[in-house]
Amino acid sequence: MTSQPNQNPGNARVISRLMIIVFGMFGFGFAMVPLYDVFCDITGINGKTNDQAVQAVSRQIDESRNIEVEFIASLNADMPWAFYPLQKKVTVHPGQPMRINYVAKNLTDKAIIGHAVPSVAPGRAATYFEKTECFCFTEQKLEAGEEKEMPVIFVVDPELPEDVNQLALSYTFFIKPGSEAQTLAQN
């Protein structure tokens, strides 16, 4: 006990209060994950577009505007598929539903599960781009060597800012982590 100064009863209170901050901030770090998602969803930052189907509402078609929509496909490293859009680009009127197709082919002799992450450019137009059907809403499983045509149905919101008349929709296909091993184990 030589160097123990007089035990101050205030110490316990200070420690417990500070520990509340410590645990609170540890939790806050994790809370940033959903907060970040919500924030990006609301604002469409990151070109984040809906990853769940929107209800199709019939809208006034604005025939005075022509919007050019380009389609892009890319593969994450390690993804042994071929993946491309059937049309390079289409021109739509805001409010007019449009259906296009992408194709994916599994180039290996194993079944593989993939997950496509969509993105819309320019980022500030992302919230005006609504997909009512998309292969990106669910995981896609391709058997060995299988080729599949996958539709996307979308509509551009007539509220789209005036100065935007070109959009790009891009998908990146990722291999689901561990999916090769999983499918192997199933076989």
Added chain:
Amino acid sequence: MSAVIEEHHEHHDHKPTGIGRWLFSTNHKDIGTMYLWFSFLMFFVGGAMALVIRAELFEPGLQLVEPEFFNQMTTLHGLIMVFGVIMPAFVGLANWQVPMMIGAPDMALPRMNNWSFWLLPGAFGILIASLIMSMMGMGSAPNFGWTFYAPLSTTYGPASTDYFIFSVHIMGISSIMGAINIIATIMNLRAPGMTYMKMPIFVWTWFITAYLLIAVMPVLAGVVTMMLTDRNFGTSFFNAAGGGDPVLFQHVFWFFGHPEVYIMILPAFGVVSQIVPTFARKKIFGYSSMVYATASIAFLSFIVWAHHMFTTGMPVAGELYFMYATMLIAIPTGVKVFNWVSTMWRGSMTFETPMLFAIGFIFLFTIGGFTGLMMCIAPADFQYHDTYFIVAHFHYVLATGAAFSIMGAVYFWIPKWTGNMYNETLGKWHFWLTTIGGNMVFFPMHFVGLAGMPRRIPDYSLQFAEFNALATVGAFIFGFSQLIFLYNVIKTTRGGEKATEKVWEGADGLEWTLPSPAPFHSFTTPPQVR
């Protein structure tokens, strides 16, 4: 009766001896000493890595090390300097000074204090072990930069990343315990009459820094925990394949990271605010504005983090917000610089080594502040980002800023710690060589950075050759002049001209009322503060 008290007193002042004195120490001075020596040791370890980096960059092309090893050097240099040198040195200074400056006998939680220190060698042992294994050909040490961005540190991280994560967890626990201790000490152990607004600025800056630590070290622990589960337990916080987002990593990291840079500079502001009035022989100008400026810097540091992420494709509104918010920080920072200069204005100044380091700090830190202002202009930062310009900026604020203040603090207080005066001539040599070397290494980095030389790359194109050669020469001058510092410190602990109680003519504050060297227990009876 008096005999009993006498005997009790005897017993109280008895120092434990041998290795046990250090291993089981609960004494704020011994623990402070250990922190400072640990930091000093790490300074040479991290410094050696810097010299490897600079030697490789002496001329274009790859000559000394493999690019993979170069990456490990930049990573470990950064991690060690931030977490192993600057932070422990300031905690060491707080341990020594805070109880003495507020008239307390010791820290409020002495046993926790022992733990906070002894976790550190463990944490850095783990980190350095991964480097030693890498040099023996077993895998790679962490190689993703001190900012350990995902996916470099998750999908592509070497196996040693898990050791790194463990090490960061331990450092975090150590810092949090240290911070709790400092807050408890300041809140509960102030001498009678020592109101908050009478506390020395150094104590104030540490009080606020401790709150910053408590708020953001848990976020750092959180982000490395997410990395850990991404790497080993199949989560996808930062992996787009599983619905996560690597940019999220940067947000969480910099939410910790920006307050962290202020954790490394606020105590430096405190040190300079002690040294300047002493050698200008005046009271500090604008005491209360100093306190409020420190508090507002701390607050602002939480809302500017994405100025590190201007090029990640934020929307314009975000760029603008983070740009203006960051600019705001320059205001309280400017208040501080103004106050220091005003303190010196018409003072009767002398230029002993601590004062030289303090003035050096004010000059060079301000250069770093200006480049900070340049970089917080979002459109301009697209040019500066990830170039040597950034490296120049943060070395001005950290090496010739934070580290200068630590060196100044050591010269300032070492007579109180050891009872001996240091060698003034050697101190001046140390200051001038460090200043010249420091500017030689970091100033040219502004130019090569503006011209587009990327950071963290072991090779560069020919037009950058002259400035890089100059920087390397400067780095070696800077590095080797620290040996003068080491020699001077060791010599002072061994003996020398005896220091008086007050040490400096203009010294003011409770620590200068204690004998030199300060007794094992500072104020066994609390002093009365008017």
